[in-house]
Amino acid sequence: MYESLFNRQKQFYQSERTRSLPFRIESLKQLKRAIRYYEDALLKAMKTDLNKGETEGYLTEIGYVYNDLNLSMRHLKKWAETEKVKTPVSHIGSTSKIHKEPYGVTLIISPWNYPFNLAIGPLIGAISAGNTAILKPSEHTPAISRVISDIISLAFPEKYVASVEGGIETNQSLLNLPFNYIFYTGSSHIGKIVMEKAAQHLTPVTLELGGKSxxxxxxxxxxxxxxxxxxxxxxxxxxxxxxxxxxxxxxxxxxxxxxxxxxxxxxxxxxxxxxxxxxxxxxxxxxxxxxxxxxxxxxxxxxxxxxxxxxxxxxxxxxxxxxxxxxxxxxxxxxxxxxxxxxxxxxxxxxxxxxxxxxxxxxxxxxxxxxxxxxxxxxxxxxxxxxxxxxxNPHLPFGGRGNSGMGRYHGKYSFDTFTHEKSILNQTTCFDFPFRYPDAKLFGKMIRYIWR
The missing domain is CATH 3.40.309.10 (Aldehyde Dehydrogenase; Chain A, domain 2)
Known part of the structure; x- marks a missing residue:
């Protein structure tokens, strides 16, 4: 049902436009502008769906998202930098680096209790890391979900970020697709279904669940x-x-x-x-x-x-x-x-x-x-x-363990969640140590002594 949308996002991701750092930062700015445009509509929708007042709505939903956006825009360049790490003595002549790579096409399924915050928060991480995203807001808060879809439509083309409304059937259809990453927030019961579906494609997941705290x-x-x-x-x-x-x-x-x-x-x-x-x-x-x-x-x-x-x-x-x-x-x-x-x-x-x-x-x-x-x-x-x-606190990772979930996000941890860290060893060609080869008996003994 949503295969065409998925394929368009896959093609757009493969064009590598989303990897550009200026593109990502501008996308976050676009999202912030769209939220500002629909801010009053969001607060009205929160009143309609949940009888949530303006002060609480701004405190627990909109204001938190603005803070997360500002933090991401301010630090994204640093977060995305290739990271040089130490190289052991056995690798003299080489350098070791970690390249930050997006996963690809991502799926974000959000809940109804904080329907805006818990939808857009993970999306900020997905965009910051250079992914495309399909967002599935909750069907239990239809007015808010409608405004979320309007915000996404104003800010982005569907081939980049899309919001898909619907009920259980929509979730099932989306979960049948081979996403590169799935982020789910909700109940433990549904979390198990999401994980089972993800396993069919060996798709990594973040599950933000709950429990008796x-x-x-x-x-x-x-x-x-x-x-x-x-x-x-x-x-x-x-x-x-x-x-x-x-x-x-x-x-x-x-x-x-x-x-x-x-x-x-x-x-x-x-x-x-x-x-x-x-x-x-x-x-x-x-x-x-x-x-x-x-x-x-x-x-x-x-x-x-x-x-x-x-x-x-x-x-x-x-x-x-x-x-x-x-x-x-x-x-x-x-x-x-x-x-x-x-x-x-x-x-x-x-x-x-x-x-x-x-x-x-x-x-x-x-x-x-x-x-x-x-x-x-x-x-x-x-x-x-x-x-x-x-x-x-955006500097603290948020996430559960066991029955309460797996994975983490918020601030830089959202960027990390939607990022694959690709490890690269750049080896010298100026010389070649013989100890690793089968005919190097003396060097083999030496390295065994060093590594003990």
Missing amino acids: PAIVTKNANVKLAAKRIVWGKFINAGQTCVAPDFVYAHASIKQELIRHMKYYTEKFYEEPFRNGGYMRIVSEKHFERVKDLIQGDVVHGGHADPSTLSIEPTIIDNVDFGHDAMQEEIFGPVLPVLEFDSLDKAILDVRDLPDPLALYVFTGNKAEAGNVIQSVPFGGGAVNDTVFHLV
Whole structure:
């Protein structure tokens, strides 16, 4: 179905125009100009699809993309330079270099929770590295996807970058094509399908998935500040954030104090927007029903849900254990379970028993405790005494491991992800060491001695 588009992009890539550094930089400028032109339309579309306000829309989506574009344009020349590396003594007379080479025709499949940011962010990396790209925005946010397609059409010819809208059938058709690289953001379930399809063509992939990201709060934490930052990270975007704290694991001695502060900040930040219809809604009726059904047990704050607007009040549930329904899968909504532990070592073992999360947050004033958690638990990335904010630093690689994904991006790491590093040894012809040849017995003994 999309074979013709794929072939046109393949031909354009083979023309080598996308490899030109001035062409790439100008393409990034074109993308930025097109986003600016459609900025108001984007914010309106975010309101239509997700009831996302302008301030949050700019903070979490558009502003982040501008920052990434500016960083890439400023540093692309340096990133793309051929890199000279050391050569061992056994290779005297030669030089060693790493050439930065684009993969070719790339596919980017983006999700609905941050439908603009998580579509354009990887695209910036693909363009910076010199690839062509087919972008598949989410069908669950149709207004935003329409504006994304308008932006791409304004900025680029289809033979270079194209946006393709559609549902599951579109994804399936695209995944049948022999792309040179695939970048997918979404659920672990679909991630497995993407990887299986990619394997048929031996196509390398980046999978940005999710998981049950814990916020561990020890007895040595600044409890009030921990509550404030956990509440913000959890309930922004109506909890539909892949690195949101999925549950709180608090020391028994401070748990009730933590809950008291979390209730205070939840009311302060979100009560009025929810009552006035300004809080973000759940993306679909299916997801609304799934999240709503997790509100059970000892609800200490919130719990209200409005099916007419698909909005769920920020909710905190106390006295939860690992058998609770909310602990069986990633919540991806504004419901926050709170568990308690008596021993940090036991808490670490409990978290390690779960699939590797995309993020982990530890709140403590004790550096040894923080170091113990970071070293002992496998996870994608995270923060000490904060939540989510590590995502905004373009100098930190972002990505998961195991069940939460593979690969990394953001800033230079986006360029690296869409770049193949081609290793080249340039050997001298002025002389030739005989030790590597079969008849060089003496030299063979010498090199064995040197390499021991």
